[in-house]
Each structure stands twice: as C-alpha cells, then as structure tokens.
Amino acid sequence: STAIEKVLSGQNIVVVTPTASGKTLCYNLPVLHTILQDPQARALYLFPTKALSQDQMHEIHDLVTQMQADVKVYTFDGDTPQSARKAIRSAGHIVVSNPDMLHQGILPHHTLWIKLFENLKYIVIDEIHHYRGVFGSHLANVIRRLRRICEFYGSNPQFICCSATIANPKNLAEKLIEAPVELIDENGAPSGEKHFIFYNPPVVNAELGIRASSVKESQKIAQRFLAHGIQTIIFARSRNRVEILTKYLQESVRRHQNVAGRVKSYRGGYLPQERRAIEKGLRNGEILGVVSTNALELGIDIGQLRACVMSGYPGTIASTWQQAGRAGRKVDASIAVLVASSSPLDQYIINHPEFFFQRDPESAMIDPNNLLIMMSHIKCAAFELPFTESEKFGYGDFVVDATPDILEYLQEKGVLHFADGKWHWMAETYPAEAVSLRSASTENVVIIDRTAEERVIGEIDYVTAPLYVHQDAIYMHGTETYHVDRFDWQRKKAYVHQVESDYYTDAQVKSNLKVLDVFKHEETRAGGKAYGEVSVTTVPTMYKKIKFRTHENVGWGPIELPELELQTTAYWVEFDADTREKLAMSQDELGEALKGVANVLGHVAPVFIMADPGDIISLPMVRSPFTDLPTVYIYERYPGGVGLTQKLFQAHSDMIRAAIDLIQRCGCETGCPSCVGPPLEVGERGKEAALQLLMQEGG
Numbered sequence: 001s002t003a004i005e006k007v008l009s010g011q012n013i014v015v016v017t018p019t020a021s022g023k024t025l026c027y028n029l030p031v032l033h034t035i036l037q038d039p040q041a042r043a044l045y046l047f048p049t050k051a052l053s054q055d056q057m058h059e060i061h062d063l064v065t066q067m068q069a070d071v072k073v074y075t076f077d078g079d080t081p082q083s084a085r086k087a088i089r090s091a092g093h094i095v096v097s098n099p100d101m102l103h104q105g106i107l108p109h110h111t112l113w114i115k116l117f118e119n120l121k122y123i124v125i126d127e128i129h130h131y132r133g134v135f136g137s138h139l140a141n142v143i144r145r146l147r148r149i150c151e152f153y154g155s156n157p158q159f160i161c162c163s164a165t166i167a168n169p170k171n172l173a174e175k176l177i178e179a180p181v182e183l184i185d186e187n188g189a190p191s192g193e194k195h196f197i198f199y200n201p202p203v204v205n206a207e208l209g210i211r212a213s214s215v216k217e218s219q220k221i222a223q224r225f226l227a228h229g230i231q232t233i234i235f236a237r238s239r240n241r242v243e244i245l246t247k248y249l250q251e252s253v254r255r256h257q258n259v260a261g262r263v264k265s266y267r268g269g270y271l272p273q274e275r276r277a278i279e280k281g282l283r284n285g286e287i288l289g290v291v292s293t294n295a296l297e298l299g300i301d302i303g304q305l306r307a308c309v310m311s312g313y314p315g316t317i318a319s320t321w322q323q324a325g326r327a328g329r330k331v332d333a334s335i336a337v338l339v340a341s342s343s344p345l346d347q348y349i350i351n352h353p354e355f356f357f358q359r360d361p362e363s364a365m366i367d368p369n370n371l372l373i374m375m376s377h378i379k380c381a382a383f384e385l386p387f388t389e390s391e392k393f394g395y396g397d398f399v400v401d402a403t404p405d406i407l408e409y410l411q412e413k414g415v416l417h418f419a420d421g422k423w424h425w426m427a428e429t430y431p432a433e434a435v436s437l438r439s440a441s442t443e444n445v446v447i448i449d450r451t452a453e454e455r456v457i458g459e460i461d462y463v464t465a466p467l468y469v470h471q472d473a474i475y476m477h478g479t480e481t482y483h484v485d486r487f488d489w490q491r492k493k494a495y496v497h498q499v500e501s502d503y504y505t506d507a508q509v510k511s512n513l514k515v516l517d518v519f520k521h522e523e524t525r526a527g528g529k530a531y532g533e534v535s536v537t538t539v540p541t542m543y544k545k546i547k548f549r550t551h552e553n554v555g556w557g558p559i560e561l562p563e564l565e566l567q568t569t570a571y572w573v574e575f576d577a578d579t580r581e582k583l584a585m586s587q588d589e590l591g592e593a594l595k596g597v598a599n600v601l602g603h604v605a606p607v608f609i610m611a612d613p614g615d616i617i618s619l620p621m622v623r624s625p626f627t628d629l630p631t632v633y634i635y636e637r638y639p640g641g642v643g644l645t646q647k648l649f650q651a652h653s654d655m656i657r658a659a660i661d662l663i664q665r666c667g668c669e670t671g672c673p674s675c676v677g678p679p680l681e682v683g684e685r686g687k688e689a690a691l692q693l694l695m696q697e698g699g
C-alpha cells in the first residue's frame with residue numbers, strides 16, 4: 001500500500017520483493033486506477049523476456065475482468081501479427097512489451113504511436129535485476145530515447161520498477177531511468193520452512209586433490225528427490241552441462257515408472273514453443289524434473305518447486321538466491337542444495353559459507369556511457385528525432401557532455417548532416433536493426449538439422465558459436481546428440497545431423513592481448529596494478545573428445561576458424577624485477593607461478609564484483625610486451641567493457657588476500673583444479689611458486 005500511495009503522489013518507485021506475490025499489484029492497481037479516471041491515459045510495461053510478458057498478460061486480464069473495466073491490454077512483441085498492430089497502437093491502454101521491441105519496433109516508428117506517447121502516464125519496468133552489464137547499459141540508453149520521444153509529444157511519465165533482492169535496487173533503478181527513485185522494500189512474504197545445504201563432493205584422489213564430479217553428485221542427489229516424486233529443478237552452469245545432466249538423469253530414472261519420461265532440459269537456444277511446453281508441464285506437474293541453465297532463474301512462471309539442486313556455484317550471490325528461490329512453498333518445507341565443483345571459486349564459496357550468508361547480494365553494475373553502446377543509441381536517437389544544436393543525450397548526473405563531439409564525428413562518417421541548427425539522419429540504413437541489446441554480437445547462428453527434412457532446431461550466439469558448433473563438434477540438444485557437418489560462419493548457419501555419440505566435444509582457445517591505453521596505474525608492493533583499454537585476439541585451435549560418464553579424453557581434432565578481435569578493458573597485476581630477484585625463480589618456474597596466479601585470481605575475482613565467471617577471462621604473460629614484466633591480465637568479455645575491471649582495480653588487495661587464503665586452505669599437495677590448477681598445467685612447483693608470488697604482493 002505504501003507503494004501505491006507513493007505512485008499516486010507522483011513519485012518514481014522501485015519495489016523489492018523476494019517473490020512474485022503482491023508485486024504486480026504495486027503497478028497494476030495505480031495504473032488501472034488512473035485509466036479508469038482518465039480513459040485517455042496510457043501505460044507501457046516492459047519485461048526482460050517475451051515469456052514473462054505472457055505471464056503478466058494473464059494476470060492483468062483476470063484483474064480487468066474481475067473489475068469489469070473497459071481497459072484494453074495488449075502484448076506487442078515479435079509474435080504480434082501485423083494485422084493486430086494498428087489496433088494496439090491506437091486503442092491499447094496498456095501495452096506490454098520488452099526492451100528489444102521498444103528499441104526496434106516502437107521508438108523508430110514513434111509517429112505511428114502518437115496516442116501512446118502523448119498520453120503516457122506510467123512506464124513499468126519489471127525484473128530490473130536482470131538489467132545488469134551489457135543488457136542494462138543498453139536499456140538505460142533505450143530509456144533515454146524513450147524519455148526524449150515523450151518530451152517531444154509533451155508527456156512526462158512516471159516510472160514503476162520492480163526488483164528481486166539485490167544489493168543496490170535504488171541505485172540501479174536510478175541509473176536506468178536517470179531520475180530520483182523511492183525504494184520500497186517489502187521483503188516479507190510468508191513461507192514454509194526452508195533448508196539450504198552446502199555440499200562438497202568427497203575427495204577421490206588426495207594427492208591430485210580431485211573431487212568426485214559435481215555433475216555426477218548432482219545427478220545422484222536429484223535422482224533421490226525425483227524417485228520420491230518430489231518436483232525438482234536442477235541448475236547447471238553451461239548448456240553442455242545441462243544436456244549431459246539431463247541425459248544421465250533420464251537414464252537413471254528409467255526404471256521408476258512414475259518418473260520415466262518426466263525429466264526435461266531447458267535453456268536459451270530452444271525454440272519458443274518447446275520452452276512454453278516445458279513451462280506449462282512444470283506448472284501443472286506433468287514434468288517432475290527440469291535441468292536448466294540460468295534461463296529459468298528469472299521470473300518465468302513455473303510454479304513453486306520443492307527442491308532445487310545447483311550443480312556448481314551459479315557465479316554470483318544474487319543468482320544463487322534466485323535459483324534457490326525456485327524451491328519454496330507457502331506451507332511445505334523446501335530444500336536447496338549447492339553442489340560445489342572443483343573450481344577455485346566453488347571451493348572458496350563452499351569453504352566460506354559465512355561469505356555467502358552474511359554478504360549482501362552483489363551490486364548490479366551498468367555503464368550507460370560505455371562508448372560503443374552509447375554511440376549506437378545516439379545514432380538510433382538521431383534517426384528518431386534530429387538532435388538540436390545544444391541538445392545533450394541522457395539526463396541528470398549521467399548526461400553525455402560529449403554529445404556535440406559525437407554528433408560531429410557521425411557527420412564526418414556520413415551518417416548525420418547538419419542543417420538549420422539540427423543534426424539530421426542521412427544514411428540509408430535503419431540504425432536500430434543493427435543494434436542488439438542482448439550481447440555484443442548482433443546476430444545468432446542458426447542450427448539446422450539435415451537428418452531428414454531440413455529444419456531449424458535452435459540458435460546460438462555468434463561469439464560462442466565457434467566453441468560449440470565448429471565443424472565436427474558434437475552439439476547436444478534435449479536427449480539428442482548431433483554431429484556438426486559444416487559451420488558456415490559468414491552465413492551464420494551450422495548444419496548438423498543426428499548421431500548416436502558416446503562422447504561430447506570441448507573446444508580449446510588461444511588468446512593474445514595488446515594494451516592500447518592505460519586509464520590508471522599504481523605501484524604496489526611487488527610491482528604494480530593497473531586497468532585500461534586492450535585488444536584481445538582469440539582463435540579456437542582444437543577440440544577434445546570427452547567420453548560421457550567416464551569423462552576420459554578419447555581423441556582430438558583441429559578447428560579452423562578465423563581470429564576474433566575484441567576491444568575491451570582489462571585489469572592487470574605486474575611483478576617487478578626486485579620481486580623476481582627475491583624469489584630467484586627460473587623462467588619456467590615463473591611461468592608456472594603466473595599460470596597459477598592467473599587461475600586463482602580469475603576464479604576469485606567474480607566474488608568481488610557483480611559478474612559471472614564467464615564475464616571475465618584471465619591471461620598470464622611471462623613477459624608482457626607492454627609492461628615488459630611478468631603480468632597477469634583479467635579482461636572483460638564484452639566489447640568496451642562495462643566497468644568490471646575498474647572494480648577489480650579497486651578490490652585488488654582483497655582479491656590478493658582471498659587468493660592466498662584459497663591456496664593455503666587447499667588440502668592438495670602440488671596444486672589441483674580447486675586452487676592454482678592441476679600439476680599437469682602449472683607444473684610440480686606451481687602451487688608453491690604461485691603462493692610465493694602472491695605473498696610478495698599481499699602476504
């Protein structure tokens with residue numbers, strides 16, 4: 001009720017609720033109230049995915065029917081038929097959409113949406129915790145464009161945002177909409193008893209420090225729940241792991257009559273109808289077990305399950321809470337089990353439960369002024385409405401002071417044209433089409449099955465495609481395995497055919513890094529720390545064939561694909577000549593020590609920033625051409641970076657201490673996957689050497 005009062009008094013708000021209960025009323029009630037009083041009033045709802053907007057449609061339709069109100073609610077997304085679009089534009093009181101559609105389908109055609117923009121009273125942004133990193137930085141720019149269009153049509157809408165539990169909901173909301181926001185924290189939904197278990201698989205080889213596979217242990221735990229008819233969700237970190245776990249689970253429950261055939265896999269890259277069917281099966285209980293990537297950690301309605309098994313630490317505290325939150329009932333007890341893998345990050349978390357339970361969920365970070373991202377949206381904005389001479393893009397503290405310079409640059413490029421005091425769009429292309437909000441790459445690779453009749457079975461993003469659908473890769477989808485016959489990178493197509501494979505493939509990548517610019521450099525005890533702009537080239541070189549179940553290496557093959565270049569930001573630690581002298585290490589030992597330090601830092605770093613382990617990559621160089629010193633780089637995977645490396649620079653000392661602590665606590669003798677890496681990778685003295693090196697910096 002506080003939420004509703006605040007909204008009706010004209011304030012922007014962000015509502016934090018741990019579950020869906022009651023959340024939607026916070027925006028539906030004030031919106032409906034306003035529309036009933038003023039039938040001209042309009043509202044725009046934004047959800048991160050189509051699936052979420054569909055859920056929302058049902059709920060608001062029910063509400064409108066109950067109230068017997070004449071309020072028209074429509075979904076407007078990629079699936080909306082052309083014939084229906086005109087009616088939605090003119091008559092829809094509430095338009096339910098997503099950021100991508102707003103960006104490509106609504107803003108560029110604002111002249112067709114005059115009714116909406118002239119009368120827009122509310123903009124609802126649900127699930128804002130999803131808008132971090134690249135996606136969030138894009139959304140902030142889309143909102144800038146939206147506000148700009150509203151100003152043009154003379155409206156000044158209010159924002160209602162909703163978030164799951166994160167450390168900085170108010171700050172994130174204010175960064176997204178660039179205006180003051182009131183925080184309303186309603187963490188108090190009633191719930192049944194809940195158990196949270198941290199499980200570290202037993203050590204099976206003490207000398208090498210190898211633990212039982214987290215995949216197999218997760219399977220065993222999930223299998224027990226399923227055998228007792230307990231609806232269970234299993235989260236795995238990668239799409240490959242999801243498919244492997246599903247395969248194992250389906251085989252292991254085959255003899256349980258009531259469970260066989262009721263375990264499914266779920267991840268991005270499946271076709272929409274396939275995903276909808278699984279969501280429905282979970283809601284009505286037909287599906288008993290689902291193995292998923294983090295695609296299901298978001299608010300998609302699958303009902304409340306009783307058990308959640310996380311195969312590997314999800315990467316951030318916020319994600320872990322969200323995944324664990326999938327299990328939870330109003331009355332019954334529920335359980336969440338975190339099964340640690342042998343990665344250093346997992347081992348750090350599982351050995352420091354206090355770190356997890358006492359720390360606030362991470363801050364969600366966005367960088368609306370990331371040059372690449374902002375520039376694309378200035379182009380889109382110029383297409384929508386010409387910029388005036390004194391106009392600046394953005395609002396409040398984040399307003400882009402460099403707007404005139406950027407516009408001038410775009411004129412030089414022949415994209416804009418200055419006339420009568422305004423910058424006009426003059427290129428023939430349509431800028432929004434070339435900009436995807438979801439990741440750095442603008443397109444996906446389509447996966448085509450040619451076993452029988454040609455059919456599309458899924459998609460994969462352009463950047464990771466070389467790792468998963470290179471020629472001769474085994475592509476896993478649902479219960480099936482496919483052989484990749486040809487990967488056509490130019491046309492973004494991968495042709496596959498179904499095979500019975502007893503192995504899967506794992507691609508290896510080679511990288512090189514060049515420093516382009518140093519933003520900040522400081523001396524430290526053992527040398528220095530810095531962050532700046534870098535260029536990284538990567539090329540997949542070969543793949544390994546890994547046998548299902550035993551996980552033994554049964555062969556390899558080459559991958560022949562061109563290099564990918566990435567301009568991004570990196571943080572680095574360098575070790576000076578004094579340090580090297582003190583340690584008296586040979587070149588080889590130093591190389592091994594650096595590999596160990598890079599492994600540990602790369603795995604500990606995500607703990608200190610709101611990042612997925614996959615968002616950053618560490619790279620050791622025995623003699624970096626730039627620093628001329630032994631250096632460990634950690635770079636961001638997204639073009640331009642989103643500010644993670646600056647945070648790493650600030651967290652430097654804490655990270656070094658955490659890395660030392662992790663190595664010292666690890667029970668292995670000479671290095672293992674849980675600390676610096678196995679001796680095969682870092683050498684027999686790798687663990688000792690890495691520790692010595694780190695002690696020089698922060699011991």
Ligand SMILES: [Zn+2]
Pocket residue numbers: 209666667668669671672673674675676
């Ligand atoms: Zn170890």
